[in-house]
Amino acid sequence: MEKGIKRSAILMVLPLVLFFLILTIFPFLYMVYMSFHHYNLLEWKPPQFIGLENYFNLFKDKGVISSIDFTLLLILIALPIEILLGTFIAIFIQNIIGERFIRSVLLIPMMIPAVVAGVMWKMLFNVEYGPINYFLSFFNIEKIPWLGSSIYSKIAVIIMDIWQWTPFIFLVLYAGIQTIPQDLIEAGKVDGANRWQILSHIEFPMLKPLFWIIIILRLVDILKLFDIVYMTTFGGPGYATHSISFYIYKVSVSFGWDIGYGSSLSVVLLIAITILTTILIKTMRLWELLEL
Amino acid sequence: MGIIRIIGGDFMNKKLFISILKWILLLFILFFFLFPVYWLVITAFKPSQEWFSWPPIFIPSYLTIENFTGQSRGFEGSLSSSIENIVPYLRNSLVIGLTTSIICIIISSLAAYSIARFKTGGRRLASWIVSIRMLPPIATVLPVYLIFKNLKILDTWLAVIFVHLVLTIPFSTWVLISFFNGIPKELDEAAYIDGASVWKTFIYLILPLSAPGIAAMATLSFILSWGEFLMALILTSSAKSQTLPIFLGRYITGFRIAWGPLAAAGIVTMVPVIVFSFIMQRYLLRGLTFGAVKY
Numbered sequence: 001m002e003k004g005i006k007r008s009a010i011l012m013v014l015p016l017v018l019f020f021l022i023l024t025i026f027p028f029l030y031m032v033y034m035s036f037h038h039y040n041l042l043e044w045k046p047p048q049f050i051g052l053e054n055y056f057n058l059f060k061d062k063g064v065i066s067s068i069d070f071t072l073l074l075i076l077i078a079l080p081i082e083i084l085l086g087t088f089i090a091i092f093i094q095n096i097i098g099e100r101f102i103r104s105v106l107l108i109p110m111m112i113p114a115v116v117a118g119v120m121w122k123m124l125f126n127v128e129y130g131p132i133n134y135f136l137s138f139f140n141i142e143k144i145p146w147l148g149s150s151i152y153s154k155i156a157v158i159i160m161d162i163w164q165w166t167p168f169i170f171l172v173l174y175a176g177i178q179t180i181p182q183d184l185i186e187a188g189k190v191d192g193a194n195r196w197q198i199l200s201h202i203e204f205p206m207l208k209p210l211f212w213i214i215i216i217l218r219l220v221d222i223l224k225l226f227d228i229v230y231m232t233t234f235g236g237p238g239y240a241t242h243s244i245s246f247y248i249y250k251v252s253v254s255f256g257w258d259i260g261y262g263s264s265l266s267v268v269l270l271i272a273i274t275i276l277t278t279i280l281i282k283t284m285r286l287w288e289l290l291e292l
Numbered sequence: 293m294g295i296i297r298i299i300g301g302d303f304m305n306k307k308l309f310i311s312i313l314k315w316i317l318l319l320f321i322l323f324f325f326l327f328p329v330y331w332l333v334i335t336a337f338k339p340s341q342e343w344f345s346w347p348p349i350f351i352p353s354y355l356t357i358e359n360f361t362g363q364s365r366g367f368e369g370s371l372s373s374s375i376e377n378i379v380p381y382l383r384n385s386l387v388i389g390l391t392t393s394i395i396c397i398i399i400s401s402l403a404a405y406s407i408a409r410f411k412t413g414g415r416r417l418a419s420w421i422v423s424i425r426m427l428p429p430i431a432t433v434l435p436v437y438l439i440f441k442n443l444k445i446l447d448t449w450l451a452v453i454f455v456h457l458v459l460t461i462p463f464s465t466w467v468l469i470s471f472f473n474g475i476p477k478e479l480d481e482a483a484y485i486d487g488a489s490v491w492k493t494f495i496y497l498i499l500p501l502s503a504p505g506i507a508a509m510a511t512l513s514f515i516l517s518w519g520e521f522l523m524a525l526i527l528t529s530s531a532k533s534q535t536l537p538i539f540l541g542r543y544i545t546g547f548r549i550a551w552g553p554l555a556a557a558g559i560v561t562m563v564p565v566i567v568f569s570f571i572m573q574r575y576l577l578r579g580l581t582f583g584a585v586k587y
Contacts, residue, residue, distance in 0.1 A: 005410070008490035012406035013413060015399045016461065023458050024424055027435035034435065089321060097311045102318065104570060109325050111569040111576075113519030115537040116558045119544060120332040123551055129344045131331060163325065168580070175577055175585040213584055224428045227521045227537075231544055245430045245522070252434055253526055259438065266431040277426045286422060287415040289583045290407070290469045 028270070035264035041257035054264035064265070066239040067247040073154060074222050074243075078161045083214065085162070086169030090177060091199065103174060106167040114164070118231020121160050122147070125232065150240035153233045157241050160228050165221070169214050176210045177203060209284060216280045220273055244269055332562075336360070336555035343551040359552035360560075378557055380531040381539040385518055388449055388535060392456040393513040397506060400461050404468035405494050409480060418469075422582065425462035432458055433523040440527065447529045455523040460513035463579050470583045471505035472498065508575035511568045519565055536561045 035054055037047035058064050093102050109117070124132050125146035133143045146156045180203060188198045225243040233241040235250060242250070248269065252262020280286065335343065337355040406412040413420075433455060437446070445451050475498060483493040499506065521537040528534045534542075540561060543554055569576055577585050 005484075005490055009406045009410035009412045012402040012490075012494075013417070016403035016465065017413075017417075019399060019457065019461065020420075020424055023436065023454060024427065024432065027432065027439060030439065031431070031435040034438075092314065093318070095307075096314050096318070097308070098315070102322070104573070105322065106325060107569055107573060108329055108566060111515075111565055112329070112562055113521070113537055113565060115519070115521050115540045116332070116562045117328070119540055119554055119558045120328040122544060122549075123335060123555070124328055124331060129346055129348055131327075131348045131350070134346070134348050163328065167325065171577055172581055172585055179585075210581070210584060213581055217580075220426050220428075224430075226430065230521070231541060245428060248430045248434075249522070249526075253437075259434065262434055266428075266434055269428055270431050273426055273428055274423065277423050281419050281422055284582075284584070286582050287418045290418055290466075291473050292407075292411060292415055292418055 031263045032267055034260055035267050037260045039258075039260040039263075041259060047260065050260075054261050055268075057261065058264065058268065063239055063242060063247050063251070067242040067244050070154065070157075070240070070242060071222060071244055074158065074161060074225070075219065078158045078165075079215075079218055079222070081158075082162050082166045082169055082218070083211070086166045087173055089166070089170045090173035091203075093174070094177065103171070106170055108167075109164050110167040110171070114227030115231055117160065117164060118228045121156070121163075121228070122232050125156055147233050148237060150237055153237060153241050157229060157233065160232065161222075161225070164228065165218065169218075172210055172214055173207060176207050180206050213280065213284060216276050220276055223269060223273060332555050332558055335551050336559050338552055340550075340552055359556040378536070378539060378560065381534055381536050382560065384449065384452075384531075384533055385535040388452050388456065388524075388533075389514045389517045391449070391453050392460060392517040393510045395453070396457055396460045396464055396513040397510050399457070400465040400509065401468055401499070401502075401506060402494075404465045405472055405498060407465075408469045408472035409477070421462045421465055424458065425466065427458070429455075429459070429520075429522045433526050437526055446527060447533050449533050451527045452524050452533060452535065453517075455527065456517040456520055459520060459523075460516050463516070464509035464513055466582060467509055467575060467579045468502070468505060470578070471502055475501055505575070508572050509579075511572050512576060512579065515565050515568050519561070 034047065036049060036051060038050045038053075039047035089106075093099055096102075124130050127133065127143055127145050127148065130146070132146065136144065144152055146152050184202055185198055188202050193201065222243075224245055226245040226249065229235060229241055229243050229246050230249075235242045235246050244265075248262055248265045250256070251258055251265065256262075334350075334352055336359050337357070338349070338352045339354065339356050339358070342349045342352055407417065436455060440446050440451050440454075479497060479501075480493050483497050484490075488496070518535075519537060520535075521541065524535050525538055525541060528538060536557070540554065540557055543549065543557075
């Protein structure tokens with residue numbers, strides 16, 4: 001009996017394991033192999049071994065540098081704003097009339113397929129007819145070429161990222177606050193703590209793990225950023241809004257078909273994401289959430 | 293003075309007063325988050341002469357469904373993107389989404405049951421699933437593109453379904469594990485004692501008990517597949533297999549864009565996602581945070 005159960009248990013995870021071996025592990029090894037080769041689909045030549053050359057080229061590539069710059073900009077500006085704003089809304093709407101309504105409605109920006117979000121923002125940011133420039137004209141601000149100038153297009157992507165992801169941070173923290181036992185807060189009140197003290201000594205410490213999850217998930221998402229950039233700025237003007245994923249797409253598919261070089265970029269991206277994921281798994285002991 | 297005294301009078305009124313103040317601030321926040329959606333919706337129902345105008349038109353003079361039916365004339369050089377053109381993309385999205393969702397549920401519920409009950413693979417397997425969940429789509433799809441090219445299955449439903457499964461299976465496995473953990477083990481053990489096999493127990497006992505969770509994960513897999521862009525973009529090249537997001541992506545890069553029909557197509561893409569995610573909020577959040585949030 002015991003043995004039969006064990007066999008069934010293994011048979012049950014087998015489809016998942018096989019599927020991922022074939023669709024993630026094998027392709028990954030193939031990609032590492034490709035990253036040591038010169039392989040451009042436009043040249044109609046078989047892959048040619050060039051050792052580490054692709055990796056050396058990374059350091060000299062202007063595109064890599066500007067996409068890292070842009071990524072850092074998102075991490076240093078967009079992410080802190082999202083966290084502050086999301087936290088603020090989560091605390092602010094506690095006990096307000098219409099709490100549930102707001103919670104549901106704020107789900108929309110997060111859930112809308114990013115391509116559709118791209119369509120709407122492209123309309124809003126339109127130089128000549130866009131509502132954003134119209135609102136700004138009330139303050140005597142002249143029409144801003146949102147998607148056409150290298151500074152404003154960066155700001156535009158930051159605004160879109162804030163729009164898309166603040167709701168996620170809000171929802172996670174809001175749900176987290178709901179799970180804080182009410183008697184803890186009551187006890188604090190009895191001891192004479194004011195709203196701010198309750199927040200900083202009871203609520204924030206309990207939310208700390210959630211902040212940690214949020215930060216890592218958002219870092220990974222920023223590295224994956226693609227759809228909305230494709231739909232609005234298409235990485236431009238020039239290299240201004242190339243996210244890392246967008247740059248890899250451009251090198252290996254849309255412009256260059258340089259699969260070898262694209263693979264080496266992807267390997268580096270994968271390593272970065274694996275490090276972040278490992279930190280998340282280890283520090284949060286994620287398996288404990290599954291009672292493993 | 294009198295009014296303030298009345299509003300701020302007893303405790304209930306004070307609460308109402310604070311709520312009103314908070315709502316005024318909140319309206320600004322909601323405006324920022326909801327105005328873009330409003331703009332998409334009204335543009336989809338605007339007559340063509342009102343797509344471009346200065347000042348922009350916030351309330352259309354009349355509402356029309358021409359943008360959906362494809363009767364709007366657009367203007368010279370614009371691409372017309374009516375529902376008629378959308379049909380093949382809609383079909384592809386539905387087929388790919390539904391198939392992904394069904395296969396995803398089969399693979400992930402089996403694995404989740406095994407992991408939840410027998411700790412198969414332990415921490416290592418669980419961590420592996422998380423890593424796959426975090427994979428950047430561009431890195432998944434590049435080598436897969438070459439492999440599928442050799443297998444000659446580029447630009448087919450199958451190609452897109454495969455990569456969408458990479459996206460949805462880790463997500464749904466993770467949530468289902470925590471879902472199965474919530475079902476008392478004693479139930480399974482009672483079934484084993486009565487002589488049922490693991491498979492029978494799973495199919496006749498556990499599956500019916502976890503129907504809400506399974507339904508939620510099927511829906512979320514469908515939504516994820518429905519909205520996915522990058523991988524489908526690389527693996528497809530014609531209306532034979534391109535999904536709705538690719539349709540939107542193709543028309544937006546044109547020089548002169550017919551905003552009305554494009555917004556209409558955007559609504560068709562968006563509505564199922566919004567509806568389902570309202571219904572599935574709680575599972576959604578649980579999945580996105582690896583179960584750290586339960587509510």
